[in-house]
Amino acid sequence: MRTSIFVLSIIIFLLFSVIFISYAQEAPEVSERGKEVYEESCAHCHGVEGRGDGSAAKNLLPQPRDFTGGIYKIRSTASGELPTDKDLFDIISKGMPGSSMPEWESALSADDRWEVVSYIKTFYEGFKENESPPKEISLDGKIPYSEESVEIGKFFYTQFACFECHGNAGRGDGTSAPTLQDEWGFKSWPANLTENWNFRGGSSTEDIYKRFIGGIAGSAMPMFEDASFGLTIEEAQRYGQLENKVEMTDTEDEEFNTLDEKMGNAYDILDMMTEGLANEEQKQKHAEAMKIFQEKSWHITNYVKSLAPEKRPEPAIGKNALRSQYTVDTLPTIDDAAWGTLEASYFPLVGQIIVEPRQFNPTIDSVNVKSFYNDTEVAFLFIWDDRTNNTEEQENEDFGKTYEDAIAIQFPVKIPQDPTAPKPYFLWGGKKAVYLWQWKASAVNSVTELTAKGITNAEVQEVQGDIQAEGKYTDGQYRLWVKRALKTDDKKDLQIEPGVFVPIAFSVWDGANGDIDTKRVISSWYSFVLEPVPSSRRFIYPPIVALLSLGILVGLRGFVYRRNS
Amino acid sequence: MRKPSLFTICFVIFIASWIFLRYIVGSLISVPIPNSVIVMYMALILIAILVHISVEDSRLSEFLRPIIETLVDENKKVRRIVLVVLIPLFMLGYTYTNIAQKAGPPGDPRDAHPSPPLELTYKDEVIEDVENPYRHLEKDNPEEFKSHVENGRRVYYDNCFYCHGDHLDGQGHFASALNPLPANFQDPGIIPNFQESFFFWRISKGGPGLPKEGTPWNSAMPIWEDHLEKEEIWDVILFLSEYTGYSYREVGH
Numbered sequence: 001m002r003t004s005i006f007v008l009s010i011i012i013f014l015l016f017s018v019i020f021i022s023y024a025q026e027a028p029e030v031s032e033r034g035k036e037v038y039e040e041s042c043a044h045c046h047g048v049e050g051r052g053d054g055s056a057a058k059n060l061l062p063q064p065r066d067f068t069g070g071i072y073k074i075r076s077t078a079s080g081e082l083p084t085d086k087d088l089f090d091i092i093s094k095g096m097p098g099s100s101m102p103e104w105e106s107a108l109s110a111d112d113r114w115e116v117v118s119y120i121k122t123f124y125e126g127f128k129e130n131e132s133p134p135k136e137i138s139l140d141g142k143i144p145y146s147e148e149s150v151e152i153g154k155f156f157y158t159q160f161a162c163f164e165c166h167g168n169a170g171r172g173d174g175t176s177a178p179t180l181q182d183e184w185g186f187k188s189w190p191a192n193l194t195e196n197w198n199f200r201g202g203s204s205t206e207d208i209y210k211r212f213i214g215g216i217a218g219s220a221m222p223m224f225e226d227a228s229f230g231l232t233i234e235e236a237q238r239y240g241q242l243e244n245k246v247e248m249t250d251t252e253d254e255e256f257n258t259l260d261e262k263m264g265n266a267y268d269i270l271d272m273m274t275e276g277l278a279n280e281e282q283k284q285k286h287a288e289a290m291k292i293f294q295e296k297s298w299h300i301t302n303y304v305k306s307l308a309p310e311k312r313p314e315p316a317i318g319k320n321a322l323r324s325q326y327t328v329d330t331l332p333t334i335d336d337a338a339w340g341t342l343e344a345s346y347f348p349l350v351g352q353i354i355v356e357p358r359q360f361n362p363t364i365d366s367v368n369v370k371s372f373y374n375d376t377e378v379a380f381l382f383i384w385d386d387r388t389n390n391t392e393e394q395e396n397e398d399f400g401k402t403y404e405d406a407i408a409i410q411f412p413v414k415i416p417q418d419p420t421a422p423k424p425y426f427l428w429g430g431k432k433a434v435y436l437w438q439w440k441a442s443a444v445n446s447v448t449e450l451t452a453k454g455i456t457n458a459e460v461q462e463v464q465g466d467i468q469a470e471g472k473y474t475d476g477q478y479r480l481w482v483k484r485a486l487k488t489d490d491k492k493d494l495q496i497e498p499g500v501f502v503p504i505a506f507s508v509w510d511g512a513n514g515d516i517d518t519k520r521v522i523s524s525w526y527s528f529v530l531e532p533v534p535s536s537r538r539f540i541y542p543p544i545v546a547l548l549s550l551g552i553l554v555g556l557r558g559f560v561y562r563r564n565s
Numbered sequence: 566m567r568k569p570s571l572f573t574i575c576f577v578i579f580i581a582s583w584i585f586l587r588y589i590v591g592s593l594i595s596v597p598i599p600n601s602v603i604v605m606y607m608a609l610i611l612i613a614i615l616v617h618i619s620v621e622d623s624r625l626s627e628f629l630r631p632i633i634e635t636l637v638d639e640n641k642k643v644r645r646i647v648l649v650v651l652i653p654l655f656m657l658g659y660t661y662t663n664i665a666q667k668a669g670p671p672g673d674p675r676d677a678h679p680s681p682p683l684e685l686t687y688k689d690e691v692i693e694d695v696e697n698p699y700r701h702l703e704k705d706n707p708e709e710f711k712s713h714v715e716n717g718r719r720v721y722y723d724n725c726f727y728c729h730g731d732h733l734d735g736q737g738h739f740a741s742a743l744n745p746l747p748a749n750f751q752d753p754g755i756i757p758n759f760q761e762s763f764f765f766w767r768i769s770k771g772g773p774g775l776p777k778e779g780t781p782w783n784s785a786m787p788i789w790e791d792h793l794e795k796e797e798i799w800d801v802i803l804f805l806s807e808y809t810g811y812s813y814r815e816v817g818h
Binding site (some may be wrong): 041044045054055056058059099100102106107315317318319321323347348349350351353354355360416418419420421422423425426430499501522523524525526527529531534535537538541542543545546547548549550553554556557560561564 | 633636637645648649652653654656657658660661664665667668669670671718719721722723726727730731732734736737738739741742743744772773777780781782783785787788
């Protein structure tokens with residue numbers, strides 16, 4: 001009996017030690033398997049030696065990470081620190097949305113991904129020198145999402161000057177946006193905060209908070225500093241209020257100076273902290289100020305979260321096709337509130353990589369469209385985000401040549417008569433012609449009609465129809481309103497009828513991204529329809545059917561009754 | 566407990582079969598069964614029930630008894646009134662939702678397998694031998710074969726992965742805007758079903774080279790002979806099968 005207990009405890013001990021050892025070995029020092037997986041799956045972009053110079057790298061922006069510099073954008077660690085192993089593992093597993101780094105969860109086992117983590121760490125000496133694990137950002141004190149928190153966050157978004165890069169409405173269109181470059185000298189656009197599906201490090205509240213506190217190393221996104229350091233939320237708001245006043249009363253002036261002084265003290269303590277001269281009281285004061293800074297940051301995080309929808313909208317395919325709504329009235333103009341009653345259809349766009357010159361690194365995510373029609377006309381509202389408003393060709397020392405922004409909306413000249421009939425080639429037609437509306441940022445109130453039989457074979461129509469247009473650029477967003485008659489006399493035009501599905505496709509040019517001619521973002525064919533006025537049949541047939549079934553029941557009863565009696 | 570009437574049994578069997586076909590079988594094979602198939606099965610079940618009850622006169626009258634009772638019996642008045650109200654109401658709602666339904670855009674009834682042209686060409690040059698000229702190296706010269714696969718890998722990641730994806734699964738970062746979606750080479754129905762020459766044709770001529778039959782293709786596949794050398798196309802074809810582990814259909818099979 002005693003021996004069996006002894007044997008059992010040895011077995012349990014061995015089991016535990018095996019588990020412990022295998023756990024401890026999760027990230028071994030050098031790994032042959034890691035090298036193998038890296039060279040099979042990663043090297044074509046990141047290079048055999050980890051310099052981010054694989055053969056595919058030349059067409060990619062953001063560029064594949066150079067592992068030899070030890071600079072990692074997406075970390076859960078403080079600014080200036082290396083990432084944790086878990087950070088690297090997560091990025092490999094989940095990928096970086098909006099870049100060409102895919103998720104590897106579906107393609108590599110967890111073991112292989114850990115092996116790759118240890119292997120890429122061998123490219124940078126700093127990982128070996130760093131004995132202690134990097135310090136992680138604390139997620140303590142998270143403030144739950146609420147309207148109130150969003151409001152406070154909005155204030156600090158302004159006070160911390162986030163808008164300078166990310167823009168007033170968060171579309172990445174701040175005044176400094178066009179000038180930003182990353183550590184390696186490549187163009188680096190600030191994130192469009194309304195498109196959180198493109199956030200490289202994920203879009204959860206915690207993800208956003210970490211980017212905020214730790215910054216995005218190598219990019220223009222800095223580690224965050226509190227612009228009202230040492231002030232409480234109320235004091236900071238008051239400070240902002242007074243700061244913007246043109247004239248202050250004496251008491252206000254005094255109040256302002258007190259707050260200013262309080263901030264100054266907090267910064268002095270910060271300096272002493274870094275020099276290691278702070279006493280206990282000062283240390284405590286600093287800790288308090290830091291705690292308030294974190295609170296402010298959680299509020300900003302909630303504000304950023306509020307700017308984007310829960311998830312990326314569904315593309316306008318199938319049931320989500322663009323449906324123009326009927327109205328008996330005159331059609332709404334560009335700023336009419338009526339547009340707010342419609343939900344936009346979402347058309348994702350991608351770079352044109354078929355005909356030279358090609359666009360491998362698009363900056364425009366999508367175009368959103370709404371539409372109304374009445375008995376004679378149809379009006380569209382095309383909405384797309386573009387970080388800069390470029391109205392002409394420009395030569396710029398810092399960031400090269402930029403061109404004019406534009407959009408073209410494409411329809412077939414003849415609508416395919418049945419589902420098996422081929423549409424024109426989706427890139428501006430081929431043997432079958434397409435009909436286009438082209439709009440350019442330099443002439444906001446006109447649309448040109450084109451006929452094209454290929455992407456480099458477009459002609460301005462000799463007879464320009466009566467198309468009304470109005471374009472506006474506000475806060476990183478273009479809105480283009482177009483109105484045309486349903487029927488025209490021109491044989492080269494599209495003729496539109498209610499209830500008929502019409503193929504539609506888009507080309508958009510972001511001049512600041514070098515888009516010109518064939519270099520542009522495109523969509524393939526989608527469809528739109530003038531949603532028929534719900535047929536009055538729906539009020540006639542159902543009652544008839546109901547009455548009929550009632551009649552049958554009554555008749556049946558009569559029949560049975562008579563037979564039985 | 567009272568034995569349920571024949572009518573109740575038949576009614577329950579009928580409804581249960583429909584639920585089984587509509588919801589349970591669909592989730593078992595993880596593809597919903599088409600409505601037309603369900604209608605066929607339900608018709609068979611209905612016929613079976615009708616045959617069962619009409620085999621004997623006594624069975625038929627037993628089946629009809631509850632219906633007749635409901636229609637004429639004095640003490641079934643409440644049930645009768647409820648049914649007379651509910652059935653027409655149901656018909657009203659059913660017809661209304663059917664008529665008011667929004668029409669979807671026409672589907673894309675395209676062929677899965679376009680038929681290749683009679684002659685394999687690269688630009689205008691006719692290729693007589695339809696086998697991959699580097700395939701034999703797999704046995705004859707593994708080192709050189711490997712360098713062709715590596716070159717194919719380079720070609721793939723320089724040109725194809727934007728749409729067809731890092732994992733060759735058709736989920737590249739440009740795929741989201743394309744309809745139809747780019748081919749998924751990890752799908753067991755793609756590589757094993759085609760010869761290498763078929764891939765050569767699809768790559769070199771792209772979407773515009775698809776036949777006139779079986780439209781609309783709507784393919785966004787570029788004409789790669791405009792960008793790639795003949796050898797590069799054959800190499801990327803080698804890479805696709807090496808990476809996925811699938812073999813192409815052999816010539817003559």
